[in-house]
Amino acid sequence: MSTLHIIIPYSAVFKKLDPRLMQCVLAHRKPRWLPVAKSKIYRIPKRPVVPEDERRELMRLNNNYNTYMRAIKQFYRDEMVKEQTTSNSATSEMSLKLDAEEWARCEELNGKWNAQVSLEREERRKIQLAEMEEYALARMEAKDKQLREKIEKASEEIRIQKELSATFITPEKLDQAIEHALANPVDYNFAIDLQGGRYEGRDSPPVLPKNKDEILQ
């Protein structure tokens, strides 16, 4: 007969209410609406005993302290009011003049720095430009060289083809070529013997190798 399962966990509710309270100090404490534990019902807390003279001394100290504190707090409050009023009136001539002077000084310094930086920048830009030029020239040269090589290669090819073109079979030469081919049949078939001798031809009569005698021996 446990009643624990009825109780809604206090911390869970709290967490749902506000995500900023995820790490709540009260999360581990007993909710206010739970009754006093059975073992603590008849426990009477012991009252602290403060001796009369100590009590009086504390009273005196506290009174003094409170007086001091009142004065201190008043002082800081007055200080703040004063500061606010002076800062409001500080938009007058004096502060404006001071601000202007400060501004001029800053501007001068800034101008000096800017001049220095611009000099450095010019130098750096010159160097960068030279580098870029060099790089571009090198690239252009490389490209030119590549192109020249290509042209050379092509012209060579053209020359070779022109030379070869004398032997090409043109429509005019076709009949002659056919006749020539029919007149001179070429048989590319051949056989080989164990010694590596080559016997040309298959249908045509075999042409014995010139060095046949040597091979046979």
Place this chain on the structure above:
Amino acid sequence: MLPPASGTGQYFEKAAKSIRLIRQGCTNRPFYHISVTQRKRLNSQPVIEQLGSYDPMPNINNEKLVALNLERIKFWLGKGAQVSTPVAEILGLAGFFPIHPRSYMTAWRNRKTERENLAKQAEEAKTKENTD
């Protein structure tokens, strides 16, 4: 995401402010931020601004380190912020406020217990001598 422990800087102008210790350490290792927050806020809620820190555990040189941003404390006092007792004690020991009565009280109570302990020890020694 949790709000920054150093403060959000957001507050209501007319709400009462409080300068207090906010516990930031972990289990068995207390560490406190001295922060200004709205008086009705819980210590787990975002603070307005952090004004210092307090490490209550003595270091190797037996010092309890405190850091205070006195300028901002002055500012918030000027705004009428209430100071909690532990912070008032720290500020008293720092010389910014008068010494807090509670500091005096703890001191004399500590002195008293020490005196009693010493007397007890002396008595014990005496009885030991007499028996020997």
